[in-house]
Amino acid sequence: MKIQFLRRFINIQLLVVGLCLVLYSCKSINPAIDPGKPSIPPPTTAEMNVPLKIPKATLDKLLNSQIPSILLQEKGMDMGSGIKGDLLLKRNGKISWAALDSQRIQLTVPINITGEVGLKPKGLGSLFQSKLPLNEDFSPVFVIDPVINSNWGIGAESFELVDLGGNLAVEVLGMQVDLSGLLSKEIRRWGNENLTGGKEIASLKTLVDLAWSQVGKPFEVDWTAGKTAFSIQPEQVKLSEFFDKDENFNLWLGMNGKINSHPVDAAPSRPFPLPKLSPNPNSSNSLELLLPLTIGYDRLDAILKEKVEGKQFLADRKTTLIPSNFKTKAFGDLLAISMDFIAEQSNGKSLNGTLFAVGKPTYDATSQSLIFTNVNFKMESGSLGAQTSVGLKKAKIIRQIEKKAVFPIGDLLDENIGSIKGRLGLSTPISNMNITDLEIAPDGFYPTAYGLMIQMKASGKVRVDWK
Incomplete structure (x- = not known):
């Protein structure tokens, strides 16, 4: 009798302990308490860096299309030694060039000089007022240090006339007068005024604006x-340039900015303006976009209903x-999920209740699916029998939730790669x-007051084919 009573007493104690464990496990989360502020999502950014290697042949086309045909046009020019003239210097053929080092190039520019020269109207000049016509071809050789300015203009930091590439002589009063030195002096003066200090002689802005408009x-x-619309708002555009040993013109082009999201019908109609250029020390080839996609809780409820309910x-x-x-x-x-449930047992009995479950949204790269980890739950309502039955099976139920709550998103990722x-x-x-090598995958999940924000990271490289 004592033994039987003792056994009953022990069984009651075990039942009480078991119930305490069940209730304790159910209280491991409490929907009524303040869970604290959620983490602030990192800023959604756009970063790109492209090492452009412009072949010499392409730069040939660019130089010949950008450098103006008229290089110098002046009237009444004082050429010294009592001579004045009207001069027009025009390009007269294809410009050729060679890189001297990483920063300097030597340009040979075929030009035609037309105009007229004469003596100033004093002394002998008052007796001989006729002017002599000029029409000569030259191929002067310059050394310049080209630079791309912050407004995408092409200029030169320094200028040197190495060779005039011809002679300019006229006959005055039966005498040959060599004006080559005077012409060299005038070209040097013009070059120091127009081809130093980064003064613009050509521009890439039209080309850059065309590319950025796309x-x-x-x-x-x-x-x-x-559908969600996104725009890239550049905050910094960086550039460094140099010539390599094969005379390719290398541009390290980089951009940092932020990604803005918009309703499709409220997206900006044009790109944001580009900021001015700054130096770029980075030679890597990389593209990385962080796109903020938000699923409202109403939509998430509907997805769970479609995937899990029943x-x-x-x-x-x-x-x-x-x-x-x-x-x-x-x-x-x-992410918290409140749900009703029916627990059906093999003996025909059923138990009703409400669960409050929480879990951490995570991306599984192997299955390309949205899954939930660190799942936990609490019985919010239901009979003591339901709470006890469910509580004793909590670990198994958690494993089932983690197993069932899987949402494949691989097809969506593939579609957006193409976009x-x-x-x-x-x-x-x-x-x-x-x-090239573009990959898109979720990079972070952030429950907010309005919905679940999923930051999608798109990363890849940039390939450039020159014409």
């Missing part, structure tokens, strides 16, 4: 919550849970640019 225009991403969660071989009526919200850094590739590719008169 790349910088807002683009759309089709996501499960519908599906059976096997708590054990005798008990099956069937969830319904999903409501999602933020719970600190976790981003199409937007960031461009064609210009001198080159075609394409994005």
